[in-house]
Amino acid sequence: MRIRLWGTRGSLATPMSNTQLRDKARALLSEAKPADLASPAAIDAYLDRTPHSWTYGGNTSCVEVALPGQTFILDAGTGLRALSAQLMADGRGKSDELHFLFTHFHWDHICGFPFFGPIYLKDRDIHVWSGRSDSESLLSSQMSGAHFPVKWPSLPSKITCTQLAEQQATAIGAATIRILPLIHPDQAYGYRIDFGGRSVCYLTDTEVSKSPHRLAETYAEFVSGADVVIVDAMYGFLDYHDHINFGHSTIFNFIDFFRETRIGELVIFHHDPLASDAAVTRLRNDANRYKELVAPNATWRLSAAFEGKVWDLESVS
Numbered sequence: 001m002r003i004r005l006w007g008t009r010g011s012l013a014t015p016m017s018n019t020q021l022r023d024k025a026r027a028l029l030s031e032a033k034p035a036d037l038a039s040p041a042a043i044d045a046y047l048d049r050t051p052h053s054w055t056y057g058g059n060t061s062c063v064e065v066a067l068p069g070q071t072f073i074l075d076a077g078t079g080l081r082a083l084s085a086q087l088m089a090d091g092r093g094k095s096d097e098l099h100f101l102f103t104h105f106h107w108d109h110i111c112g113f114p115f116f117g118p119i120y121l122k123d124r125d126i127h128v129w130s131g132r133s134d135s136e137s138l139l140s141s142q143m144s145g146a147h148f149p150v151k152w153p154s155l156p157s158k159i160t161c162t163q164l165a166e167q168q169a170t171a172i173g174a175a176t177i178r179i180l181p182l183i184h185p186d187q188a189y190g191y192r193i194d195f196g197g198r199s200v201c202y203l204t205d206t207e208v209s210k211s212p213h214r215l216a217e218t219y220a221e222f223v224s225g226a227d228v229v230i231v232d233a234m235y236g237f238l239d240y241h242d243h244i245n246f247g248h249s250t251i252f253n254f255i256d257f258f259r260e261t262r263i264g265e266l267v268i269f270h271h272d273p274l275a276s277d278a279a280v281t282r283l284r285n286d287a288n289r290y291k292e293l294v295a296p297n298a299t300w301r302l303s304a305a306f307e308g309k310v311w312d313l314e315s316v317s
């Protein structure tokens with residue numbers, strides 16, 4: 001199982017501004033020592049270790065889970081455009097089974113779909129799965145009327161939309177898929193994908209922070225044994241209190257939930273569009289300090305999602 005993040009931002013695509021780019025350039029130049037610039041290899045080594053040479057990214061939710069012959073795509077935010085280019089370049093856009101798993105149908109999770117190359121391939125099978133029964137009408141409505149120049153009925157591919165059952169696991173090829181109803185306006189579902197003894201959970205968008213105590217056990221049970229657990233942690237602790245009922249969480253509740261749960265890595269996801277790279281790093285550092293206090297014996301790692309992050313997980317069964 002190979003997991004790759006293509007979009008990690010919440011709510012609205014957030015391109016880096018000129019001011020932010022200039023701030024990074026200034027920090028890079030002012031902190032560089034002559035030895036860091038002495039050769040192309042030295043420059044690369046410097047760029048690899050400085051926090052100023054990269055960004056968490058501004059594309060909205062899109063996560064690829066690649067299995068042999070199957071590509072699963074969790075949400076179709078703006079990150080999907082680059083994933084589409086990759087799939088067309090490496091041939092999987094034509095050859096792999098393609099499965100979309102939608103958490104829900106808010107714009108930030110669907111607006112990349114019309115830019116997905118394989119939907120324009122004649123007779124290409126594309127599978128769309130969600131916890132809802134009306135995913136086809138929700139997806140097609142953004143390609144109807146005055147919303148998009150290409151209309152859904154004219155697509156040459158064969159898109160099949162299927163509802164997943166809440167209470168049971170569904171086998172899709174060699175993978176097993178489970179869903180979990182989330183706390184979010186307009187009905188959202190989290191996912192767990194199991195394959196070859198490995199698993200990834202994807203739990204965005206969800207507001208567990210409003211009534212965490214009644215949810216802890218359900219979430220801990222759902223993710224138990226997973227290698228990678230990606231969660232909606234859009235707000236810091238204080239920020240959250242200005243955003244109650246927005247449908248999003250803080251990371252601190254998930255740290256509480258998974259204190260004694262066996263997982264590999266907990267990943268902060270769906271970053272606030274207003275949060276700079278430095279602010280996301282501060283949130284991650286605060287979360288790590290909190291984890292050390294409340295879960296000193298937890299063996300899992302805590303990280304913040306960034307575009308291009310990859311986990312390569314060898315099958316173990």
Ligand SMILES: [Zn+2]
Binds near residue numbers: 061108109270
């Ligand atoms: Zn969202």
Ligand SMILES: [Zn+2]
Binds near residue numbers: 104106184205247
């Ligand atoms: Zn949403």
